[in-house]
Amino acid sequence: xxxxxxPIKESFYSIKGEGHxxxxxxxxIRFGGCNIKCDWCxxxxxxxxxxxxxxxxxxxxxxxxxxxxxxxxxxxxxGEPTMWNLYPLIKELKKKGYRIHIETSGxxPIKExxxxxxxxxxxKIKLPIQENYKKINELKIVISDxxxxxxxxxxxxxxEDTNCFLFLQPEWNNTFRILPKIISYxxxxxxxxxSLQIHKMLNIP
Numbered sequence: 001x002x003x004x005x006x007p008i009k010e011s012f013y014s015i016k017g018e019g020h021x022x023x024x025x026x027x028x029i030r031f032g033g034c035n036i037k038c039d040w041c042x043x044x045x046x047x048x049x050x051x052x053x054x055x056x057x058x059x060x061x062x063x064x065x066x067x068x069x070x071x072x073x074x075x076x077x078x079g080e081p082t083m084w085n086l087y088p089l090i091k092e093l094k095k096k097g098y099r100i101h102i103e104t105s106g107x108x109p110i111k112e113x114x115x116x117x118x119x120x121x122x123x124k125i126k127l128p129i130q131e132n133y134k135k136i137n138e139l140k141i142v143i144s145d146x147x148x149x150x151x152x153x154x155x156x157x158x159x160e161d162t163n164c165f166l167f168l169q170p171e172w173n174n175t176f177r178i179l180p181k182i183i184s185y186x187x188x189x190x191x192x193x194x195s196l197q198i199h200k201m202l203n204i205p
Contacts, residue, residue, distance in 0.1 A: 003056045003057060003058065004056070004057050004085075004088050004089075005054040005055055005056045005057070006031060006054065006055060006057070006060065006084055006089065007031060007032035007033055007049045007053040007054050007055075007084075008029060008030065008031060008032065008053060008054075008055045008060060009030045009031065009032045009043075009045065009046040009053060009079065010028075010030045010046075011027070011028060011029045011030065011060070011063050011064075011067075012027070012028055012067075012205050013025070013026075013027050013028075013067045013068050013071060014026065014028060014199065014204055014205045015198075015199055015202070015204060016073075016075060016199075017196075017197050017198040017199025017200065017201075017202075017204075018140065018167075018169060018195050018196070018197055018198075018199075019119055019138050019140055019165070019167055019195050020117075020137075020138050020165045020167075021073070021101070021117070022195070022196075022198055023198070024073060025068075025070075025071055025073070026071065026073040026074065026075045026101070027064050027067060027068070027071050027073070027074045027075070027098075028074075028075045028077060028205070029060065029064075029074060029075070029076050029077070029081075030043065030046055030077050030078060030079060031046070031076065031077070031078040031079045031080070031081040031083070031084060032046050032047075032048070032049040032050075032053050032078070032079050033046070033047070033049050033078065033079050033080060033083050033084070034046060034047045034078060034079045034080045034083075035080055035083060035105075035107060035108075035126060036080065036105055036107065036123045036125050036126050038123055038125070043078070043079065046078055046079035047079065057088060057089055057092060060089060061089075061092055061093065061096065064093070064096075064098070065096065071098075072097070072098060072099055073098065073099045073101060074093055074098045074099070074100055074101070075101045075102075075103065076089075076090075076100065076101065076102045076103070077102075077103040078103070078104070080104060080105055080107070080108065081102060081103075081104060082102070082104045082106075082107075082108040082109070082110055083108055085111075086102070086111070087111055087113065087114075090113075090114045090115060091114060094114045099116045099117070100114060100115050100116050100117070101115075101116065101117040101118075101119065102115055102117070102118050102119070103119045103121065104118070104119070104120055104121070105120065105121060105122060105123050105126065105128065106120035106121075106122055106127075106128025106129060106132040106133075106136070107123070107126045107127070107128055107129065108129070109129060109131070109132070110129075110132050110135050110136075112135050117137050117138070118135055118136045118137050118138070119136065119137065119138040119139075119140055120132060120133075120136045120138070120139055120140070121139075121140040121141070121142060122139075122141065122151075122155050124151060128155075130158065133158040133159050133160075134160065134161070136159070136161075136164055137163075137164060137165065138164065138165045138167065139155060139156060139159060139164060139165070139166050139167065140167040140169055140195055141155060141167065141168055141169065142169050142170075142171050143168050143169065143170055143171060143178055143181075143182055144170075144171035144174050144178065145174075145178070146181060149168075149185055152166075152168060152192070156191070165193065166191055166192045166193065167192065167193050167194070167195035168182050168185065168186065168192050168193070168194060168195065169194070169195035169196070169197070170182055170196070172197055172200060175196075182194060
């Protein structure tokens, strides 16, 4: 039987820069392919898939293990990783003792078995599947203008789990323009937290 391969655009060991787990060391696996393609996306190079991008599972696992034997968290991101059947990869990573985080738009079904942390960052172009709101640990809304605050509240209203963390994150190219408005908004609506892309501020991957 032919081994399963995935389109991997890049994989690297770095510091998580966003959301609840910002600041921790983690190994990142960035999948190729995206069904949304936001204008402000900072990983547009991940959208298109070439045959050379496909990497068999055993090599993906080896890259994680050989990169740093002390790392315990693996972040699966994209692109849109849930376009692919992640179960075989996640199952093997869990056998090695890794904690698995997934970052997704939520526009595909999330099969959460063996996944430790799920972050959804909804996009207006294609909204998350309703069922996914019941599975997430973290909701992250990218804010580029004031209309995005209304969008954020509408998304938060779908979440029933009071333990789900809610984040507002300034769109990177508009950070300094929109950040004061985010700060003001959170002061009035303290259920939200600020997420900053500290990896970009530190100039690391």
